Amino acid sequence: MKKGINPARKRIYAKEEVCIGCRLCEIHCIAAHTKYKNDLVKAFKKVAKRPLPGIIVEERKPISFGLQCRHCAEPECVKACITGAMQKDPETGIVINDKARCIGCWTCILACPYGVIMRDISERKIASKCDFCIENGTEPACVKNCPNQALYTGDAFDEISDNAKITGIEGRA
């Protein structure tokens, strides 16, 4: 296990009530996945081919929130992956796509019910997603750098609730 928090039972959650849609989470996520992990300016000025952010910011004013891979206990993307590139690390619980083996067939995009796997078509087609900043061994960059603490890490809920359904809930967003 790398230093820092043990992400095995953690997930990143959003508080839409305090998200202001500034998208700094995207910026910091991108930087954290370049060689200039802690230097936004260098990451954006010196790295020609920057990665996609692993977080999606959904926005429809006045509401916004960030959403990234849930690192599910029973990951649909892993079970659907046709190459075996998408795997859940048994030690960390993090779902990682082995880019060297991914062929960009987008079956994971078809399978993921959170819609948090992106198409990276900058060179070869590959699926791109949140890796919980596992390589950096620290709190994920999006969480660490959110100015409003609209993103936080918390325990993973594996139980599912009937309250998740659209009906049976009063009111609309």
Place this chain on the structure above:
Amino acid sequence: MSYVIIGNSFAAIGAVEGIRKHDIRTPIIIISDEPYHTYSRPLISYYLGGKVPEEKIYYRDKDFYEKNKVEPILGIRAERVDFDKKEVLLRDGRRIPYNKLLIATGGKPITPLLEGIEKKNVFSFIKLDDVKEIEKAAVKGSRAVVVGASFSGLKAVEALVQRGVKVTVIDIMDRIMPRVFDERASQIAKKTLEKYGVEVLLKTTVEKILGAEKAEGVSLKDGREIACDFVILAVGVRCNTDLVKDTNMKINRGIVVDDRMRTSIPDVYAAGDVAEGYNFIEDKYMEIAIIPNAYKQGETAGENMAGAEKSFNKGFIMNSMPLFDLSVISAGLSSETGDDIRVKTVFKEKEDVYKKFYVRENKLVGYLLINDIDRAGIYTGLIMSGEDISLIEENIGEDGFGFISFPKEARKVKMLKGWSV
């Protein structure tokens, strides 16, 4: 005491991983007539197209068997199963005893009744060995006829074009991907294929493969003849039940299983393309020949073989197919079967974006997306959860569809706790 799995693809690997959730000790034997470490069959088109070399076609790491205490018996066919003695009989005469057996023998190509089919250079497109033969014939500048414009036929077409082969693809139906596409979707795909120099012939069939010893052309029902150097037959697969065909195991088109993947014979399970699992959108037991289903059925079988009680009754058809620069994703129902289906379409002609949704009793039961596939899985989640979508039906298919389109509470619970299925 041991588990025996016949088959070495997605369902078989799912079963190993399912067994190992509950039982890390008991040995597992995997038997396959193919001599290869577990590999991904859909990658054969990428292998043929020069995108994935043979050493990267494996489905699980090279140490997978060792790590999971699996003894692979590869390159040897299982001939028969003696259900009374609980033994698998191998072609080399060996008898492999089992306590729990999984049959995961997959599908086999449908061979059409076609004069000249026995000629050389007439290929199937299912296994690694098929493409190892095809690549010898598919040299730059050669000409190919591909019979069948469905998923696997089209992936063969794409791979051949990438090799510099001139391809004609033929289908008996009036559309490309007839089970998934309507006329408009077919037109979009046809345009793409033609842009890449592929000749598309619909509503016709090959009657005869021409040539002396090897295929030199085909003659069509309408009398036309097309010269070629080889033919690929991709008209579909059927359940490969050969191993158990003369037994008292209950078989329809595939092996009949319950939701725990048990067959009619005690201690014998079946999973993947060979089995008829429950399709909850169609509400019937049928073959669901897709990878996610094969894996989940295999995993379910494995868990039950290891003593857990686990059901899988959420199978349905879903596919993602990149074809040249086209992206296609479909799931669930893909045609208007019955009066109770509402259809919603979004079409952007300039961008070749086409989206089609099928709603039944206020539930999303199917969709097709062409060229705007991002976040498709949220729709898949709605199919799987089977929840009432009336409150968001107007938002389905809109640009930027996501959890923002959901009522606040439903969105929050889904994102914080997960979908309920």
